[in-house]
Amino acid sequence: MKKTLQIGAGLGLKPNHYQDALDCAAKGLWFEVHPENYMIGGGPRLAWLEAIAARHPLSLHGVSLSLAADCPPDAEHLKRLKTLADHVQPMLISEHLAWSAWRGQYHPDLLPFPRTGEALRRIASNIQCTQDALGRRIAIENPTHYLKLDGHDYSELDFLTELSESTGCGLLLDVNNVHISAHNLGFDAAAYLDAFPAKAIMEIHLAGFSEDPGDSTLLIDTHDAPIAADVWSLYTRLIERIGTRPTLIERDDHIPGFDVLLAERDRAQALLNRGQSPRRAVAI
């Protein structure tokens, strides 16, 4: 019956929080994991995920499908993702507008590319291939940007809109990534969010960031800190415009106790509760 519950603000699931996550009864709570960490045969790690999936809504957020690489997604990887999805029945599956696997090697990052017509066709084909393999719609996330690339034919918004329209995929809007990219590349984050295609948004991400410890003025998407005030403001502005969406708090480094993360989640949940109205809620 869990799928009928209202899906509100969720947390990235961390192994040292398994028991707390399982026990927590906060309204609207859900969890997200990287499927790569659970594409295994069995054992206690998978058993924990099954237990949590039986109790809470779950989302699989991939980091390595490499949809923007100029080759089809790895068939074995897709098969494993399908097996896991069949197993834990996630409410949502998402990936990134980026690449990471290339010529047999995996580079653990979300790498950029020029948004050309060639890239658009390739990525649309890769998304379609993924959706066909999984038998469901996926959501694509806007990545963080650190480089001014030459040769873009599309803005990121137009590119994501084209992908969504041509493949039927949804979008995962990472507000923190928009904030960081706007700072790093010099654009207006609020204007970007105001123009983001609302209907396609299946999920929102929030996270913390760090300043470059080196000489540059770059902000870096480290997920190692609480969500910044500016990002909370952008998020509030966004949900006032588009209504509520499942919202995830990501934390991947300097991980505090579960109660600390839950308090941050509760803040997002309160904003969702405030903005909630049946007319504006969109089914996912």
Add this chain to the structure above:
Amino acid sequence: MRPSLESFQDAFVAALFDAEPSEMMSLTRQPGFAVYRNTVIKGATDALVANFPTIERLVGTDWLQGAAAIHARLSPPTDARLLYYGADFPEFLDSFEHARDMPYLGDVARLDLLWTHVHCADDEPGIEMSTLAHLASTDLASSRLTPRAACRWIWLPDCPAYTIWRVNREQLQMPEELNWHGEGALLTRTAGRLHWQAASAADCAFLDACAAQLPLGLAADRAIEVEPDVNLENLIVRLVSANAFAAANPGLPF
């Protein structure tokens, strides 16, 4: 001419690993390129540190991070499941010049790899002692036993790597003196918990033969070859008690 997506990706990867392809100059000159270089190496390095906790306890986090960063450049991950990254890290440690005074390090890393494989292996029931009794009443020598997916073993002939690994896994004090001889290890998983125990050369030879689908008679020969006075009955009972063997498919004869 504008580069194709393919040639952009080739050049970008070359630039990640410190080459400076001319077509990437406009990117590598930006401070943002270092973010990608650092993140790629950090992701692989963090995975190695996470996957080899016993090495970390032996040499410290800083030393392991340094070694892991060198290995990550020489041998980047090939599988996006980073929990399996490091299959060739033991060989790297065997020949790593800064590890020359720790010749056991590669073998200890081999045991960390086994731990991960056992931890993540398929769930599969093992055979009971009663099954063994049933087997013994039939033609034991021509029967076959298959090691469970969650059962791994290794014979390490050069040093007491299992003792070093176990003491550190269990966070115990290292003994004052170690008997410098080869050791084996058997790792299994039962009801979600990992277990480890010392294994003899005969245990490992027997399990190797079972894994190769040889009948028990031939597996026994292999055990005797490496340990002529081995007690085979004890050996089999020990391995079955450790939950080393998969329950046979009831549809198939042993």
